[in-house]
Amino acid sequence: MNAAATWVRDGLRRQPLFPVLLVMSVVLSASYGGFGTTANFRNIAVQASPLIISAVGMTFVIMTSGIDLSVGSMFFLAAAVETSSALVGEPAVLVFPAVIATGLVMGTVNGLAVGLTRVPALIVTLATMQVYRGAGGHITGQQDINVPASLRGIGTGTILGLPVPILLAAAVALAGGMVFARTSFGRHLQAVGSNRDAAADAGLPVRRVVIGAYALAGLLAGLGSLTEAARLGAVQPSIGQGYELTVITAVVLGGTSLFGGRGSVTGTVLGSLLLSAVQTGLVFSGASPYVFDIVRGSVLLAAVLAAALRWRGLTDALRLTGRTPSGEPRAPHHPTSSALQ
Amino acid sequence: MRKRRAVPIVAVLAAATSVAAGCSSSAKAGSAAGAKSVTIGVSFDLLNATRTAEKNAIQQAATAAGYKVVFDVADSDAQKQASQIQDLIQTQHVSAIIAIAQDGQQISSSISLAKAHDVPFITIDRSVADQSDVAFQITGNPTADGKLAATQFLAAAGKTPLKVLELVGGLTDQNAIGRRDGFNQALSGAANVSIVSQVPTDWDPTQALDGTSNALQKDPSINAIFIPSDFLLPSVESALTSAGRLAPIGDPKHVFIVTIDGDQNGCKAINNKDIDADVATLVGEFGKQAIAAVTASVAGKAVAPKAVTIPGLTLDQADYGTTSAQVWGCAS
Numbered sequence: 001m002n003a004a005a006t007w008v009r010d011g012l013r014r015q016p017l018f019p020v021l022l023v024m025s026v027v028l029s030a031s032y033g034g035f036g037t038t039a040n041f042r043n044i045a046v047q048a049s050p051l052i053i054s055a056v057g058m059t060f061v062i063m064t065s066g067i068d069l070s071v072g073s074m075f076f077l078a079a080a081v082e083t084s085s086a087l088v089g090e091p092a093v094l095v096f097p098a099v100i101a102t103g104l105v106m107g108t109v110n111g112l113a114v115g116l117t118r119v120p121a122l123i124v125t126l127a128t129m130q131v132y133r134g135a136g137g138h139i140t141g142q143q144d145i146n147v148p149a150s151l152r153g154i155g156t157g158t159i160l161g162l163p164v165p166i167l168l169a170a171a172v173a174l175a176g177g178m179v180f181a182r183t184s185f186g187r188h189l190q191a192v193g194s195n196r197d198a199a200a201d202a203g204l205p206v207r208r209v210v211i212g213a214y215a216l217a218g219l220l221a222g223l224g225s226l227t228e229a230a231r232l233g234a235v236q237p238s239i240g241q242g243y244e245l246t247v248i249t250a251v252v253l254g255g256t257s258l259f260g261g262r263g264s265v266t267g268t269v270l271g272s273l274l275l276s277a278v279q280t281g282l283v284f285s286g287a288s289p290y291v292f293d294i295v296r297g298s299v300l301l302a303a304v305l306a307a308a309l310r311w312r313g314l315t316d317a318l319r320l321t322g323r324t325p326s327g328e329p330r331a332p333h334h335p336t337s338s339a340l341q
Numbered sequence: 342m343r344k345r346r347a348v349p350i351v352a353v354l355a356a357a358t359s360v361a362a363g364c365s366s367s368a369k370a371g372s373a374a375g376a377k378s379v380t381i382g383v384s385f386d387l388l389n390a391t392r393t394a395e396k397n398a399i400q401q402a403a404t405a406a407g408y409k410v411v412f413d414v415a416d417s418d419a420q421k422q423a424s425q426i427q428d429l430i431q432t433q434h435v436s437a438i439i440a441i442a443q444d445g446q447q448i449s450s451s452i453s454l455a456k457a458h459d460v461p462f463i464t465i466d467r468s469v470a471d472q473s474d475v476a477f478q479i480t481g482n483p484t485a486d487g488k489l490a491a492t493q494f495l496a497a498a499g500k501t502p503l504k505v506l507e508l509v510g511g512l513t514d515q516n517a518i519g520r521r522d523g524f525n526q527a528l529s530g531a532a533n534v535s536i537v538s539q540v541p542t543d544w545d546p547t548q549a550l551d552g553t554s555n556a557l558q559k560d561p562s563i564n565a566i567f568i569p570s571d572f573l574l575p576s577v578e579s580a581l582t583s584a585g586r587l588a589p590i591g592d593p594k595h596v597f598i599v600t601i602d603g604d605q606n607g608c609k610a611i612n613n614k615d616i617d618a619d620v621a622t623l624v625g626e627f628g629k630q631a632i633a634a635v636t637a638s639v640a641g642k643a644v645a646p647k648a649v650t651i652p653g654l655t656l657d658q659a660d661y662g663t664t665s666a667q668v669w670g671c672a673s
Contacts, residue, residue, distance in 0.1 A: 032559070040558050047551045133416075142388040144572060144606060156583060228547065233582075234575035234606075236546050237389050241417075276551075283555035289509045289541035 017270040032284040048276035049165035050228040052269050055250040056176040057220030059268045060213040062251050063189045065260025066121040071221050071247050073132035074106045075240030078225035080136040083145040083235045092151055100222040107218015111211035142237045147229050155230025165227050176265040193260025250275055253303040379436045379639055380409040382429030384422055386443035388414045390604045394669045398628025406632055419444040426451040430458050437461040437635045445469045461638030465627045477634035477644040481622045483516045485652040487523025490599045493618045497597050498533035503565040505536045506556045510569045511544045520569045549573040553580035565597040571607035574600055589614040604670035611661055620653035621668040
């Protein structure tokens with residue numbers, strides 16, 4: 001009994017968002033008939049799936065203390081490639097790898113620009129955000145293009161009664177979690193995000209890790225785009241506009257530190273589900289359309305404040321133990337560097 | 342030594358400045374001289390299917406009048422639009438500006454700049470806050486369009502009571518607000534029609550898809566949907582398909598749908614009997630009247646009336662054969 005209680009307590013401590021999501025679901029289910037149904041939870045999970053897929057990629061990037069503002073534009077360009085004249089009439093086995101490869105190339109370009117230079121990721125991905133959106137606009141001619149029925153199964157189909165987007169998101173989350181927990185790449189991500197210089201001094205392949213994180217984010221953006229375009233049924237010029245904010249909110253809500261070095265895929269999945277549940281709850285509540293933006297903005301603010309508080313709490317605690325947030329022994333206090341901060 | 346080198350450089354710069362100034366003044370004089378040398382700077386807020394139709398209408402009318410067109414898109418960025426218009430006026434010395442404002446308030450500085458350079462400023466599609474220095478403005482009438490859409494619901498409600506899902510566009514876009522207000526005003530107090538859910542979309546297809554799915558989940562008895570723009574139609578159709586509710590007119594499962602814009606999506610859906618009506622914006626008229634206003638303005642004449650609003654044209658199942666030719670989405 002004690003062991004179970006300890007397990008639950010530790011779990012809640014690691015994923016504080018889980019009880020929030022649970023309480024919110026219970027309250028909404030009790031308040032609005034139809035919210036607490038299997039069909040609705042399935043609906044929420046389907047809606048969150050493309051977000052989960054791309055947010056797992058963003059978690060890799062943010063873990064390196066980077067950021068990727070181009071994710072929405074990658075969504076658009078990947079979708080544009082999917083419906084481009086070069087791939088019209090081609091089967092899914094050819095189109096899907098081509099789209100995912102497009103995402104991988106875009107992510108690699110981001111990674112090379114961030115990893116091989118010291119230009120801040122914010123600036124690099126702000127620039128590529130424009131490049132990718134422009135390229136997408138060039139391919140589509142800024143017109144709406146329908147996604148062929150043969151390519152829509154990835155967003156609307158089912159396997160053994162389970163929606164394909166949910167299965168894909170679950171597979172991506174599981175694989176992402178394994179990469180974090182069980183691979184040297186995952187450990188290197190945390191080390192690079194905690195202290196890039198120290199990681200380099202320790203002989204870690206910092207550049208390769210950074211490039212890899214952005215490349216994975218691009219690949220997953222391509223996969224997320226395939227799923228979303230299939231759900232929408234059409235590629236439109238506004239696809240992915242402002243999406244970067246939603247993705248970053250999901251990651252930060254899930255407890256990944258914007259300063260890098262700390263986070264989890266499970267938290268990102270919970271963050272994505274929470275955003276989707278909030279959106280659904282707003283519709284069920286019959287709130288004024290103006291309230292939607294207020295609530296969405298408040299969730300973002302809460303995520304950032306919670307991240308800041310967690311960071312401060314952690315650094316305060318570690319200051320007492322004489323260790324850095326990444327667990328390394330803290331360097332002796334230096335008055336000059338402190339003053340400079 | 343440095344002074345000796347500086348002299349020719351200064352001389353070259355001075356000569357270049359003189360040439361540039363000469364070009365500038367001749368361009369300006371030329372622009373007022375006659376139709377042959379008129380170049381119009383066109384600044385759009387963004388480019389999508391509707392804007393492409395508006396662009397084509399302007400280009401067609403300008404070509405017919407013998408004018409050149411320089412075209413810029415601001416990618417939904419009001420600052421970028423201001424810079425582009427500044428470039429059109431001060432660097433490219435265009436004879437007139439035709440703009441679709443990203444922000445009806447912020448574009449005032451661009452209008453003032455145009456006035457200071459004697460460049461007529463014409464706005465289309467979206468009205469601007471201060472029209473005092475605008476040579477001519479032509480827009481749709483979003484409130485009237487919303488009311489026209491509502492009349493379709495009122496007519497249908499005579500046969501079956503309607504429970505309506507109302508999608509709302511961008512809450513900072515006056516076209517979205519006007520369409521919503523017109524629709525709500527016309528249905529206010531109507532018997533047999535009730536708006537059971539209002540979902541904001543921010544003109545985002547994903548929000549339209551998710552919002553429609555959520556609303557159908559919340560209230561499966563919804564049997565009518567108002568879509569404020571045709572470009573959200575594929576999202577709504579996807580949501581209906583997922584819910585097993587997409588059915589053609591005549592099928593008992595059919596959801597009554599009216600949209601606005603008259604683009605290819607809407608026209609095709611009416612033809613396929615998937616939706617019931619589409620209030621088409623007459624974008625071709627925007628181009629024709631804007632170019633006519635340019636002709637008058639560069640000739641130094643005042644345009645009268647200074648502001649024109651054109652209500653939409655309803656395309657429904659009954660008049661598809663006779664009306665579709667006037668709808669831009671059906672023609673393209």
